[in-house]
Amino acid sequence: MKTNIIYNTSSENMPQIDDKSxxxxxxxxxxxxxxQYGNKTSKGQIVSSKGAKYKDNLDEDTYRSMLSLVFNECKKKITDDGSIWINIKNRVDDxxxxxPFWIMDFFEDMYLKNIIIWNFDWGGSTNKRFAPRYEYVFxxxxxKKxxxxxxxxxKVPSLNYRPDRYKSQLKNPTDVWRISMVSGNFEERTEHPAQYPEKLIERIILxxxxxxxxVLDPFMGSGTTAVVAKKLNRQYLGYETMQEYCEMAQTRLNKVGDNND
Known part of the structure; x- marks a missing residue:
């Protein structure tokens, strides 16, 4: 079985990957x-566009059917002591x-260990409710054992370290992770419209x-999961349907190789 490769195809079927690997x-x-991620609009019209877009408006039945196929494949591929981490956020309907607690319906044959709150410091603004500043990681x-x-x-530094009570100044992180979103001036920033930060994935992989x-990412996007895996001396596998994103990911991976030479 090949590793360290991103397949430019759907992850609804993963014949390239051995079961339990x-x-x-x-x-x-x-x-x-x-x-419409990444589009700049004026008076309701798109006036400019940055990077390729992916279709994000499937009808609900088609969307859930696609996720079911992908997640069932993922469950076949993980080892008996393996795990699956899903980052997803709230929707707003009318x-x-x-x-997004409906995501748990796809994993009734697995065990939920944590729901992580990923808290960040900037994002979209609203004027009729509080501005959203978090997403979930299931x-x-x-x-389960x-x-x-x-x-x-x-482990992270403890703010209330007491040497008379604790052996170490380091502690277990809580289930609320404050990690900045990827902004325009970040070195890791790409033209992908929904890029998550390397620091978020680094903690999960470690x-x-x-x-x-x-490490497998069935929706690889700009390649963040693969990049972090490579930096941490893990092997990676991924799937991405858009050729532009595959090329974007490979460019990032090549830079990691250059840095390690």
């Missing part, structure tokens, strides 16, 4: 919220918030894998 799946599927495991969790690799383990 992937330690960790981490991804952010299309949100299906009918937003002014009403719809939380963490599912195949075996036997799974990889490298706590020592992700916690859920060891060196040389395989």
């Amino acid at each position: 992937v330690k960790l799946v981490v991804t952010s599927p299309p949100y299906n919220i009918n937003i 002014g009403v918030i719809i939380p 963490w599912f495991v195949k075996d 036997n799974y990889t969790f490298n706590l020592d690799d992700i 916690a859920g894998t060891n060196e040389n383990d395989i």
Whole structure:
């Protein structure tokens, strides 16, 4: 089986990957919220466009059917001690918030270990409700007792360290992660319209894998998962239907190789 490759095809079927070979799946599927990502509009008309767009307005049945196929494939590919992490956010329908807890319906045969709140410091503005500043990360495991969790690799400084009570100045991170979104001046920024930050994926990969383990992203996008996996000496696999994004990811991966030479 080949590794360290991004396939330019749908992840609804993954014949290139052996069953029970992937330690960790981490991804952010299309949100299906009918937003034209990256387009600048004026008076309701698109006046400029940055980067390729992906279709984000499937009818709900088609969308959920696609996710079901992809996630079922992911479950076949992970090891018995593997895990799946899904980043997704709220939808707004006719002014009403719809939380994404429906995502759990796809993982009734797995165990939910955490719901992470990814909190960030900027984003869209609103004038009829509080501005949204978080997304979810759902963490599912195949075996509720036997799974990889490298706590020592992700500990953070304790703000209230007391040497008389604690052996270390480091502590377990909480389930609220304050990590900035990828802004225009970030070195990692690409033209992908919905790019998540390397720091978010770094913590997940460090916690859920060891060196040389395989990390899979079935919605690879700009390649963040692959880039972080490569930097952390993990192997990566991915799927992405848009050729432009595959090329974008490969450009980023090539830079990682240059940095390691």
